Amino acid sequence: MARKLIQIKQSRYMGFGCSDCEWRFNAARVPPAKSFAELVRNFEEQRDEDFAHHTCGMYPKSPRSSK
Ligand SMILES: [Zn+2]
Numbered sequence: 001m002a003r004k005l006i007q008i009k010q011s012r013y014m015g016f017g018c019s020d021c022e023w024r025f026n027a028a029r030v031p032p033a034k035s036f037a038e039l040v041r042n043f044e045e046q047r048d049e050d051f052a053h054h055t056c057g058m059y060p061k062s063p064r065s066s067k
Contacts (some may be wrong), residue, residue: 005051021056
């Protein structure tokens with residue numbers, strides 16, 4: 001089953017993450033933009049790039065969250 005980019009809505013984290021591991025997108029990595037439209041585009045590009053390049057094995061789910 002392929003990993004997917006998912007939206008996460010938790011009290012401690014709101015944003016995007018991976019369906020298969022604990023990877024979470026760090027919005028601080030989005031480059032500055034001159035306009036809102038540019039910011040949205042930068043955000044999506046950075047998010048998709050970071051997601052594509054992360055390694056699930058480096059972000060194991062905590063054992064307590066299973067079951
Ligand atoms: Zn992952």
